[in-house]
Amino acid sequence: MNVATKRDLVSELAASRTRSYSPADQALREDALTYLKNTGLPISKTEEYRFAPVTRILEKNFDSLTLSSQVNTVVSVNEFLIEGLKGNIIVFVNGSYAPALSKIVSNPDQIIIKPLSKALVENEEVVSALLNQKEDYKKDPFSAVNTGLWSEGLFFHVAKHTEVKEPVYLLSLNDASSAVSVHTRIVGWVEEGSEVTLIERFETTGHEAAFHTQVEEISVAKEAVLNYYKIQNDPGKSIQVCNTLIHQSDHSHVNTFTLTMNGEVVRNNFSIAIDGEHCESHFHGLYLLTGNTLADNHTVVDHIKPNSFSNELYKGVMDGHSKGVFNGKIYVRPQAQMTNAFQSNRNVLLSETSTINTKPQLEIWADDVKCSHGCTTGQLDEEALFYLQSRGINKDSARAMLLYAFASDVIATIKDETLKTYFDQLIAERLHKNF
Amino acid sequence: MLSIKNLQAKIGEKQILQGIDLQINAGEVHAIMGPNGSGKSTLASVLSGREEYEVTEGEVDFLGKNLLELSPEDRAREGIFMAFQYPVEIPGVSTINFMKTALNQIRTYRGQQALDAVSFLGLMKEKMKLVEIDQSLLNRSLNEGFSGGEKKRNEVFQMAMLEPKLSILDETDSGLDIDALRIVANGVNKLRSQNNATIVVTHYQRLLDYIVPDFVHVLYKGRIVKSGTKELALELEAKGYDWIKNEVAAV
Numbered sequence: 001m002n003v004a005t006k007r008d009l010v011s012e013l014a015a016s017r018t019r020s021y022s023p024a025d026q027a028l029r030e031d032a033l034t035y036l037k038n039t040g041l042p043i044s045k046t047e048e049y050r051f052a053p054v055t056r057i058l059e060k061n062f063d064s065l066t067l068s069s070q071v072n073t074v075v076s077v078n079e080f081l082i083e084g085l086k087g088n089i090i091v092f093v094n095g096s097y098a099p100a101l102s103k104i105v106s107n108p109d110q111i112i113i114k115p116l117s118k119a120l121v122e123n124e125e126v127v128s129a130l131l132n133q134k135e136d137y138k139k140d141p142f143s144a145v146n147t148g149l150w151s152e153g154l155f156f157h158v159a160k161h162t163e164v165k166e167p168v169y170l171l172s173l174n175d176a177s178s179a180v181s182v183h184t185r186i187v188g189w190v191e192e193g194s195e196v197t198l199i200e201r202f203e204t205t206g207h208e209a210a211f212h213t214q215v216e217e218i219s220v221a222k223e224a225v226l227n228y229y230k231i232q233n234d235p236g237k238s239i240q241v242c243n244t245l246i247h248q249s250d251h252s253h254v255n256t257f258t259l260t261m262n263g264e265v266v267r268n269n270f271s272i273a274i275d276g277e278h279c280e281s282h283f284h285g286l287y288l289l290t291g292n293t294l295a296d297n298h299t300v301v302d303h304i305k306p307n308s309f310s311n312e313l314y315k316g317v318m319d320g321h322s323k324g325v326f327n328g329k330i331y332v333r334p335q336a337q338m339t340n341a342f343q344s345n346r347n348v349l350l351s352e353t354s355t356i357n358t359k360p361q362l363e364i365w366a367d368d369v370k371c372s373h374g375c376t377t378g379q380l381d382e383e384a385l386f387y388l389q390s391r392g393i394n395k396d397s398a399r400a401m402l403l404y405a406f407a408s409d410v411i412a413t414i415k416d417e418t419l420k421t422y423f424d425q426l427i428a429e430r431l432h433k434n435f
Numbered sequence: 436m437l438s439i440k441n442l443q444a445k446i447g448e449k450q451i452l453q454g455i456d457l458q459i460n461a462g463e464v465h466a467i468m469g470p471n472g473s474g475k476s477t478l479a480s481v482l483s484g485r486e487e488y489e490v491t492e493g494e495v496d497f498l499g500k501n502l503l504e505l506s507p508e509d510r511a512r513e514g515i516f517m518a519f520q521y522p523v524e525i526p527g528v529s530t531i532n533f534m535k536t537a538l539n540q541i542r543t544y545r546g547q548q549a550l551d552a553v554s555f556l557g558l559m560k561e562k563m564k565l566v567e568i569d570q571s572l573l574n575r576s577l578n579e580g581f582s583g584g585e586k587k588r589n590e591v592f593q594m595a596m597l598e599p600k601l602s603i604l605d606e607t608d609s610g611l612d613i614d615a616l617r618i619v620a621n622g623v624n625k626l627r628s629q630n631n632a633t634i635v636v637t638h639y640q641r642l643l644d645y646i647v648p649d650f651v652h653v654l655y656k657g658r659i660v661k662s663g664t665k666e667l668a669l670e671l672e673a674k675g676y677d678w679i680k681n682e683v684a685a686v
Contacts (some may be wrong), residue, residue: 387523390483391537391593392511392544401536405527405576 009058010037012065016181017149021120024128032137032147041141051325051357052267052296054142057239061209061264062179071177073205077101080171080203084418087166087197088113093173095151095182110162111196116153116185126157130187130217140269142241146183146213153185158194158224167197167227167416172214176206176236186216195225197416202263204236209264216244222276225253229419230268232260232295233426241267250276250305257414259423260287260295261430271300274336277307285314286410288430289322289354296325301343303336306366312343315410317403317431318354326358328373334365343373348380348406396432403431436461436632437502437601442493443657444481451477453657454493459601462629466643466668467636469654470676475636476520478654479605482634483517484510498600511537512544514600518590518607525577530589531559533577534596541597562595566622584615591622602626603634608642620645640672653679 014033020026042049044056058065074093081089090113091101097115104113112123119127137144154170174180190196198218204210220226232240240263248254260266272281287295301310316324326345347356360373380402388398407427414420427433442455451474459465469475481488482495484507495502500513525533538558539549550558563570568588578586587607594602604623608616623646627633635646643651643665651668653661655676660683661667671679 381523384523384525386485386507387519387525388533388537389507390511390517390519391533391597392508392541393533393537394508394540395506397536397540398508401528401533402525405525408527 007059009041009055009065013145013149013181015066018151021117022124025120028132029148032144035138036141036144036148039141039144048140048298051323052265052294054239054241054265054267057265058211061237061239062181062211065181065211067179067181072096072175073177074098074101074173074175077171077173080173080201082169082199082418082422084421085167085169085199088168090154090168090170091173092152092171092184094175094180095184097152106164106166110159111164111168112155112157113168114155116155116187119155119187123155123157126189127155127187130189130219132217136215136217136243136245140243142213142267143215143243143269146185146215146243149183150185150215151183153187156188156196156198158190158196160191161193162191163194164196167199169199170201172200172202172212174204174210174212174236174238176204176208176210176238178206179208179210181211182213184212184214186214186218188216188218190218190220190224190226192221193223194221195227197227197229199229199231199419201231202234202238202240204234204238206236208237210236210238212238212240214240214242216242218245219247220249220252220254222249223251224249226255227415228254228256230256230258231426232258232263232266234263236263238263239265241269243269243271245271245273247273248276248279248281251278252276253279254281255413256283257410257423258285258297259426260285260297261289261426263293263295265294265296267296267298269298271302272310273302273304274308274310275304277305279308281308281310282413283310283312283314284410284413286407286427287314287316287324288407288427289316289318289324290320290430292321294323294325298327300329300331301341303330303332303339303341306335306337306339308336309340310342313410314345315407316345316347316356317350317406318347318356319350321351321353323354324356326356326375327361328359329361330363330371330373332364332366332369332371337366337368339366339369339371341369341371345375346406347375347377348403349377350380397434400432400434404428404433407431436498438494438496440494442478442481442495443491444477444488445491446477446488450491451657452481455657455659457652457659459632459634461600461632463650464627464633464635464646464648466648466651467634467654468638468640468651468668468671470680471638473654474657475638475654476605479517479603479634479636482603483507483515508540509544511597511599512541516594516597516599516602518587518594518602518604520606520609522578522586522590524579524581526579528577529575530573530577530592534559534593538596559596562592565625566592566595567618568592583610584612584619587611587615587619588622591619591626595622595626599631601632601634603636604646605636606638607635608637608639616642617645640668643668655679655683
């Protein structure tokens with residue numbers, strides 16, 4: 001039992017376990033839960049969760065994490081679709097695949113998309129090669145929670161030399177008419193010379209608490225491209241912990257964009273293994289927070305092989321009582337010579353009660369590399385505000401203009417026009433753009 | 436148009452303006468000169484509504500309105516334009532979008548209809564020509580990476596777009612080479628009319644060769660200590676400011 005909590009949350013969680021999909025899966029789940037029982041959930045002194053008291057908030061928001069039947073009143077997802085986006089729609093409701101709400105349009109010769117439970121049986125070889133390869137559940141307690149408890153997941157496999165034109169849109173919808181605890185997983189493989197776009201979005205309906213963990217393991221093969229978008233704009237009382245693990249091989253490209261705007265606590269552990277030469281990786285994040293939202297982005301960029309390039313840019317705007325956390329680790333392993341790795345984290349605090357904790361952590365063992373990092377935190381530039389006002393623009397518009405400009409270079413990195421329009425609307429609305 | 440009476444202002448605990456009196460009528464160009472630290476830029480800042488400055492005494496009437504009660508944006512909407520000594524760089528905001536927002540907010544304030552995209556572009560083209568500025572500059576982020584001359588030219592372009600009644604040029608010549616100075620001054624001169632007025636704040640006489648003032652005022656220790664015509668500027672150029680300081684000391 002965890003000494004910092006009054007309740008035995010791990011046992012409560014473990015008791016909610018419902019099923020497994022194969023003997024190997026069964027064994028893995030038991031290993032993960034046994035490991036979790038020994039290590040426990042993070043407490044306030046746990047360095048990695050110092051600013052994100054997930055455990056305490058779980059204890060506060062849930063009478064019990066042993067949730068038996070979970071209500072599902074969702075009949076339509078129309079309001080959660082992205083206008084103009086043509087592609088595959090995969091819908092999970094409370095961690096179960098909802099085939100009636102989903103639509104798979106891609107040719108299966110190009111990309112196989114199916115529930116992970118099914119793939120565990122039908123594509124066992126591929127899945128077992130990707131799932132929990134490196135005992136990733138040991139790296140984060142919520143990854144262990146997820147490994148032990150995941151109910152359903154998304155499996156996708158892109159064939160060689162295939163550009164999948166239709167994006168894969170994964171909508172995770174939680175019906176919190178009563179409290180829910182949901183654990184989902186993504187396993188993906190983009191084979192040699194292929195390209196795919198994955199869009200993930202989390203939403204909650206209802207007013208009770210929702211606890212959601214997700215673990216994603218995506219392998220990007222030689223010369224393949226992964227475009228990855230995550231939208232965390234869930235207005236509900238959601239506590240979300242995502243562990244994203246991406247593995248890159250030679251000459252592959254990965255572009256990510258994580259937009260966080262709502263939720264009670266959002267924790268993203270984002271980890272990229274650049275395990276190939278001549279890779280290119282762009283990681284972008286934007287967290288625009290209000291109210292009491294806490295958003296914690298922990299990122300790890302691990303340069304394992306030489307001659308690769310990574311660029312990370314995370315920007316935040318905090319208002320109200322919101323809290324932002326950024327922790328950016330870059331590792332450059334001894335053999336990863338000629339690495340170019342850049343990181344930047346910039347923040348604007350709009351209220352006296354909002355906070356940001358930002359920490360770059362670079363560990364460089366190779367000697368012939370170019371690495372840089374920078375972080376800034378400030379208020380809106382008064383001089384710029386005055387300049388705009390002096391041209392007849394009212395103060396609110398001037399503020400919105402500066403904030404939107406602050407976010408604009410991150411928005412500009414989105415290549416897909418439909419997605420760019422969608423992101424732009426969300427961001428403009430959040431920043432009260434009225435010009 | 437503008438009537439300043441006994442204007443006193445401080446920043447923090449430091450009293451800078453010690454009682455300024457100045458009357459400016461439509462059609463006139465007034466130069467405000469003076470040694471460093473005399474309060475020239477403070478006067479410009481107070482008129483444009485910078486919050487750091489506290490007005491402790493005096494009145495400023497602009498076209499029948501108490502200017503000191505207006506917010507910076509409302510001063511602009513009433514027809515005051517400040518050309519900054521150091522225009523701010525604002526990454527991510529293009530000059531075009533910014534000008535469109537500004538112009539339309541001003542028009543709304545005045546009860547005019549907002550301009551549609553076509554009319555706006557038409558107006559912009561016309562003004563670009565007038566101040567000899569290239570469109571590629573205006574598509575870029577506001578002043579970002581602009582040279583000193585480009586920034587000042589952009590100020591004059593904005594002035595042309597907003598058609599102010601009173602323009603205040605704060606040390607517009609600083610950081611300009613002679614060619615840039617000529618282009619900027621040409622723009623300002625083309626915008627002069629019988630209906631508007633200009634205040635040129637400058638340390639050197641040089642700018643006044645191009646923008647010829649009707650009146651020259653010398654500011655020293657927060658007061659206007661001498662007023663005259665453009666010949667006064669030439670005298671200052673020849674003799675420096677010391678004789679003024681001595682005159683003030685003698686009184």
